[in-house]
Amino acid sequence: MPTDDTVLSSASAWSVHDIEWDLTSDVVVVGSGAAGLSAAVTAAAEGASVIVLERAGALGGTTAKSGGGMWIPNNPLMQEQGLADPRAEALDYMSRIAFPDRYDRDAPTHGVPTAELALLETFYDRGAEAVQVLVDAGGLYLNRERGHIFPDYHADLPQNAAPIGRSFGPAMPPEQELAAGQAVNANLPGGTILIEVLRQAAKARGVKLLLGHRVVHVHQDDDGAVVGVEVHAGRGRGTVLVGARRGV
DSSP: OOOOOOOOOOOOOOOSTTOOOSEEEEEEEEOOSHHHHHHHHHHHHTTOOEEEEESSSSSOGGGGGSOOOEEOTTOHHHHHHTOOOOHHHHHHHHHHHHOTTTOOTTSTTTTOOHHHHHHHHHHHHHHHHHHHHHHHTTSOOBOTTTOOOOBOTTTTSTTOSOSBSSEEOBOOOTTOOOOTTOOOOTTSOHHHHHHHHHHHHHHHTTOEEEESEEEEEEEEOTTSOEEEEEEEETTTTEEEEEEEEEEO
């Protein structure tokens, strides 16, 4: 994976509680796995300045070593291919899988606590939208030629009304290339491709990717909101204070 460890040197006058930040941006992202880089690309696509802090010497974390598969109910590929994923049945199925010890099919909330059920509902209602936003931002490429080849792990359960279609993997856009020394082949983890596509999208949108930067502490304002982080930078560069104008 890329080892871009560029460090920003310009200090900022913006401060909270007399903290003089060494670096600032609208959004600070901790970690460069799929979740972190997706957040970074999305924020940058909305016009925010973004800094990503990664403790390791390469991007991707465990995502880069994984198959990179995603499980999204009623996702855009399903919709394009006419694969139905009814909401009520999907929520019933997710409740059964996520909360097997509490699941009750006849209960109003399937036996799931209200707050947890709301998360499942949001996952179903907004998952496809999140995928499309990332696709539009250039951070994800959907391989329509391969389609959906993976069945659910629990495809046999009677609650599963969509046993095939929710799982899909990353692919490299035809017009893009991997970083030097990498080649798309059967032995390359899908997670590596996922991180590389996200990295290129992040760099194209001006996201600063800082490697060897380990977050060790958060700074909060009087209301408890996190407004910045304290970072230990490698190679003898010491402590760096990174402020976030809009969120960490």
